[in-house]
Amino acid sequence: MNTLGIILILSLVAIIIAGFITLFVAYYNKKQSEQKLALQVKETELQQKLLLNSLEVQEAEQRRIARDLHDEVGALLSVTKMSFNGLSRKLTDKTLTAELSKSKKLLEESILTVRRISKELISTSLEKFGLVAAIEDFLNIVKEASDLNINFETNFQNDTKLIKNQELMLYRIVQELTNNALKHSGATEIEVRLTHKPNEEVKLLFFDNGSGFDVAAINAKTDGGLGLKNIESRIKVINGSLSIISNQEIGSRFNVRVPL
């Protein structure tokens, strides 16, 4: 073999090794990116499962509290009311009868409050009649208990059915947003729109004409504030998204999208 031949072959070997190492680095980086992505997906799935579990525990706890309130506190209050009735029949003193009547009114209010709270904690209409009926029921209770002007619109058909979890989460989100509007925003009007695009998405729009809030500041809070973190968690569980516009002029607008 002549000198030129040797040089050529050795140069070729050098190029092949350099190419091999470059390819190795490129392939390594590619595989590592794939692994990172797979890990991220797994982590997200795990987070969702954990979140779902914690929400399920929360839901179970609410059920227990609602049942205890209804079956035990509610029953006790009803028996007390009956006892008051018996007592009022036996009383002849007018002053005492008037006092008892006042106490009875307070007792009745307590019974109603216990019923309302237990109904808020566990929605029987959600299980029996579905999301729209549950939201309607809930908003009616709020309407009766407050001076709020509430408007609810939906294009849901009778046969429109979502996954149980999606219905529950959307219902709880409406509850949370309404409670926030009542407690913090000083709103006088609330509008809820629930639209369903078959095989595409469910959209929940919630407007209130309250004082609004600073979204960035609320997000920066570690405890989340206004139950916003709770809402975000619920949305995450059903793979949804949330956008918020809030200021003093327009109040707050929440746009929740849940893919189907």
Add this chain to the structure above:
Amino acid sequence: MKLLMWLVCSYFILYVAVLPSDIMLLLGKDAPNSIFFYNWHYILAGYLKLAIYYSLLNIRYKKWLIWLLVAIITMFVLFEFKTDSLIYIFTGHFATKTYVIINLFIIVLSLLYAYQLLQDLSVEDITQYSFFWLNSGFLIYHIGSISIYSFVGNGATEEEGKIAWVVNSILLFVLYYAITASFYYSKNLSKKT
């Protein structure tokens, strides 16, 4: 600071790359060549590299594999005693067969280690990983080296011999450069998961 570090390293490479030849020339200055020292240097470096791969590899039968390779190399070394390449200080023969077997084994081990890195994927940035540079240096050097001994053996002409030594020096330069990079990036070793 980084530039200074690279300048110091580059100086170190240039110095170290020629050092083994200098020592051999010095030790064998009355001899017509330093092949005897070169032969022993190559074999001992081979054993040292096997020890390095013994620490680096995590494969199942690593212990058996490395000991088998050590045994095979030792067999070849003993076989070389039949020639004068390892026992005669003024020898004019390279221990070519042992070189080739060492080269082959180191190439296989470095490819195994590259495969192991690909399986683990535990290094954040492979180009800043100390042992990647060391492994690449060994791979480049030994593939180049095996090519030299395949084309230019003991019966090489003077001109072919000259080319072989030039290529060998270039390969050594690359190897020491890789080792320096390996030293430089050893500061990142604690970051590896």
